[in-house]
Amino acid sequence: MKETLGAASGLVRLTFLVQNLYAEIGRGCDLTVAQAQMLCALTEDSLGMADLSATLGLERSSLTGLVDRAEHRGLVVREGDPSDRRVVKVTLTAAGADAVHKFHDQLTERLEKLVADLPATERERFTRTLGRLVTGVPAVFAD
Numbered sequence: 001m002k003e004t005l006g007a008a009s010g011l012v013r014l015t016f017l018v019q020n021l022y023a024e025i026g027r028g029c030d031l032t033v034a035q036a037q038m039l040c041a042l043t044e045d046s047l048g049m050a051d052l053s054a055t056l057g058l059e060r061s062s063l064t065g066l067v068d069r070a071e072h073r074g075l076v077v078r079e080g081d082p083s084d085r086r087v088v089k090v091t092l093t094a095a096g097a098d099a100v101h102k103f104h105d106q107l108t109e110r111l112e113k114l115v116a117d118l119p120a121t122e123r124e125r126f127t128r129t130l131g132r133l134v135t136g137v138p139a140v141f142a143d
Contacts, residue, residue, distance in 0.1 A: 021110050029103045034058075034066050039075065039092065039100035041140040046091040048081065055138045075099060104141070 019033070026036045041047065041055050053063045067090055070076045075096035081087035092100065115123050
């Protein structure tokens, strides 16, 4: 008997699949899931702690610990914002950029393999549908 998969169940299972890949590849890159997510969020630009907290969905106290540990490892630095002394921005270091690019490349390769066997038209439809579903969600992982 063929299993019927509803949209909600399929999305939850897809979430688990992606989270497990994040964890597996993160371990191989010596990054926790939270560190990988943070580094991905910082790939394009520095972010203030408040913006980073909102992007990652973390309480500020949790984010402070995450940034502390990443800073201790040399992956990020905190910098003051010259236009607003109250703002502290988090910026990737060269080591952080190397780590996130390695992680990103490996994760992209694994995720692309998941849809590689789909016919091109189905893959394109899936990509368009995903685009509509994630409209308004922060872009923390660029292609």
